[in-house]
Amino acid sequence: MKKAKLVAALVGALCVAGSTGAFAQKVYWTTSGMFGPFDIRGLIPALPVEKSRQITIPVSMWIIDHPKGLVVFDTGNNVAIGENCKAYWAPGNCDFLKPSQKREDVIDMQLQKLGYSADKVKVLVSSHSHLDHIGNIEMFPKAIHVIQKKELYQAWWPEKFQGRTSPGSFVMADIDNAREFNYLELNGDYDLFGDGSVMIYSTPGHTIGHQSMKVKLASGQVIIIAQDAIWMQENLDGYPAGLNYSVKDYTDSVNRLKMMRDLEGTELFMAHDGEQFKAKGSRWYK
């Protein structure tokens, strides 16, 4: 009798855990248009000439439908890029990256296409504050914005070698009207809903406060979303990205994510890998 009661209590507890969101319902991988084509060595100069190739790459954004609230991880390029890139970004960035963003590629329209609206987004997580990741946070004034505290400082005052003015990868116009938003300012890893279903991991190096995400789905699938901690396959193969705040921290973060992937036997999704997105993007994970 006692044992039966205990079992019933355990089953009850598990049901409660399930219904209150120990897992994300579903996750969608999309892109804010594409970049390219351009020579991969423009991004990864360490790559030997014989591995040079033309690449067209996604600008990854993720939508996480969770019982405790709708989450967006990165907001792509600013909406203005589709209209007149050079009026918004430094011309050199437009010429090199060749963004092909259409209005329907922008995060608000992507949400609409999937049956959501931007004002229903509860949590906006930004991996970092570069122009192709934080571009549309101003579309989410009501959300809780989750970002590393150091990254907020860097967004407003990047190191000079990364460009403080328009030629760099930090665009002040992306964030200038977002100063009064609600920021959950992190100093390291964070369990977003307190149940292990959406974990934020500090993965610095690309920028001073870059962060990645791990999502657990009800099916048991675990998704590790590296974003710019690992741009593409060549970085996994050991060729470092050509844009780093700290190469040492970058290398530590790549290794951390790779080991996490191997220990958990799961897949690592990269922000700018054309082949991976072609095979696995524009779809739901459940």
Ligand SMILES: [Zn+2]
């Ligand atoms: Zn990026």
